Amino acid sequence: MSLTLTRRSRVRTAALLALVLLAAPACADDGPAAGPGGTVKIGLLASLSGTYQSVGKDIRDGFQLYLSAHDGKLGGRTVELVVADEGNGAATAVPAATKLLKQDRVAALTGIVGGGSVAAVQPLLTETKVPFVGSNGRPELKDVSRVWHTSYLSDEPGEAIAAHVREDVKGSVYAIGPDYQGGWDELRGFTEAYAKAGGKLANPDGRTTFTPFPATTNFTPYFARIKASGADAVYTFYAGSAAVDFVKQYARSEIRDVPLYAAGFLTEGGVLDAQGDAARDIYSVLNYSPDLDNAENRAFVAAWKAEHDGSPTTYAMASYDAAAVLDRAIAAAGDDATPDRINAAIGQLGQIASPRGTWQFSPTTHAPVQKWYLRQVRPDGRALSNTVVGDLATVGG
Numbered sequence: 047m048s049l050t051l052t053r054r055s056r057v058r059t060a061a062l063l064a065l066v067l068l069a070a071p072a073c074a075d076d077g078p079a080a081g082p083g084g085t086v087k088i089g090l091l092a093s094l095s096g097t098y099q100s101v102g103k104d105i106r107d108g109f110q111l112y113l114s115a116h117d118g119k120l121g122g123r124t125v126e127l128v129v130a131d132e133g134n135g136a137a138t139a140v141p142a143a144t145k146l147l148k149q150d151r152v153a154a155l156t157g158i159v160g161g162g163s164v165a166a167v168q169p170l171l172t173e174t175k176v177p178f179v180g181s182n183g184r185p186e187l188k189d190v191s192r193v194w195h196t197s198y199l200s201d202e203p204g205e206a207i208a209a210h211v212r213e214d215v216k217g218s219v220y221a222i223g224p225d226y227q228g229g230w231d232e233l234r235g236f237t238e239a240y241a242k243a244g245g246k247l248a249n250p251d252g253r254t255t256f257t258p259f260p261a262t263t264n265f266t267p268y269f270a271r272i273k274a275s276g277a278d279a280v281y282t283f284y285a286g287s288a289a290v291d292f293v294k295q296y297a298r299s300e301i302r303d304v305p306l307y308a309a310g311f312l313t314e315g316g317v318l319d320a321q322g323d324a325a326r327d328i329y330s331v332l333n334y335s336p337d338l339d340n341a342e343n344r345a346f347v348a349a350w351k352a353e354h355d356g357s358p359t360t361y362a363m364a365s366y367d368a369a370a371v372l373d374r375a376i377a378a379a380g381d382d383a384t385p386d387r388i389n390a391a392i393g394q395l396g397q398i399a400s401p402r403g404t405w406q407f408s409p410t411t412h413a414p415v416q417k418w419y420l421r422q423v424r425p426d427g428r429a430l431s432n433t434v435v436g437d438l439a440t441v442g443g
Contacts, residue, residue, distance in 0.1 A: 121376025
C-alpha cells in the first residue's frame with residue numbers, strides 16, 4: 047500500500063507542477079502582482095445536495111484543484127475559500143448567497159449550478175457590488191455589469207448543435223426537457239436554431255414537451271408520446287440524477303432505436319458511469335471533452351486524475367477556469383484588490399488559455415466566445431466515454 051501511495055503522490059506533484067508552469071506565462075504578462083501580504087476571501091456557492099449534487103461537487107473540486115496548484119493563492123494573495131450549499135434552486139441559493147455576500151463579505155463569488163439560482167442572486171450582486179464569476183449555465187440577464195461566466199449561456203449548446211441535427215436527421219425531431227429555467231433556456235436554444243435551419247419538431251403542438259422538475263422520475267409516459275408522434279430523432283437536456291433516469295429508461299423503451307441527441311450534460315461525468323451501456327451511441331454537444339489535445343488540457347486531466355477517480359467534467363473545467371480568471375484579475379487589481387477593482391480587471395483580461403482551448407469573454411454577454419464539440423458515447427478501453435467526433439459552431443459575442 048505504501049508503494050501505491052508514493053506513486054500516486056509523485057503523479058499528483060508532477061501534474062500540479064505542470065499546471066503551475068503552464069499558468070506562469072499568462073500571469074507574467076498581466077501587470078504587477080498583488081501587494082505584499084493580505085488574504086482575499088472568495089465565496090463558492092454550488093449544489094452540494096439535491097438533484098445536481100454531482101455537478102456541484104465537480105464545481106467545488108475544479109476550483110480547489112487550481113488553488114492546490116497555486117499554493118492556495120490567487121493573484122499572490124492567500125485565499126480564504128468560503129463554501130456554501132446552493133441546494134436545488136433559488137429558494138436555498140438566495141439565503142446562502144446572502145450570507146456569503148453580506149455576512150462573510152467575500153471579495154468575489156463563484157460557482158452556482160442552476161440558471162434560476164443565478165437570476166435570483168443577481169440583485170444581491172448589484173446591491174453589494176461584488177463580482178460573480180459563474181461556472182455553469184446562465185440565463186439572459188439585463189444587467190451583467192458584475193456577472194461573468196466561464197461556462198456558457200444556457201441556450202448555446204442547443205444553438206451550436208441544431209444545424210448538425212437538421213443535416214443528420216432526415217425527418218422531424220421531438221424536443222423534451224425539464225420544466226425550470228435551465229430546461230427552458232436549453233431547449234429554446236435548440237428549437238429556435240433548428241427552426242431557422244428549416245427543421246420541424248415532431249411534437250404535436252410544435253412546442254417542446256416539458257416534464258415537471260424535480261418530480262419526474264418515470265419517463266415512460268413521455269416515451270409513448272414520442273412513439274405516437276412518429277419522430278425520427280429526439281433532442282433533450284437533462285442532468286444529474288434525472289439524466290440517469292431518462293437514459294436508462296430510454297434504452298429499455300419502445301423508442302430505444304430512435305437516435306438521441308442532447309446537450310452534453312446528459313452523459314457528462316459520473317452520470318455516464320451510472321448509465322452504463324444504456325448511454326452507448328448518444329450524440330451530444332459540449333464545450334469540453336477530456337480527450338482534447340492541447341497542453342493545458344493534458345496537464346489539467348493529469349492533475350485531476352491524480353486527485354480523483356475518472357476524468358474531469360466541463361463543470362470542473364469551467365470552475366478551474368473561474369479560479370484562473372480570478373487569479374489574473376486579483377493580480378491586476380494590485381495592492382487594493384477591492385471587488386470594484388477585481389471586476390474592472392476581469393473585463394481587461396483578453397484571451398484565456400484553457401483546457402477547452404483558448405477563449406475570451408464577450409464584451410456584451412460576459413460569457414465565453416468559444417468552440418463547441420460534437421461528441422458520441424463510445425467504448426474507450428473497458429469504459430465508455432464522450433469521444434469528440436467533430437467540431438460544431440463557435441458561439442458567443
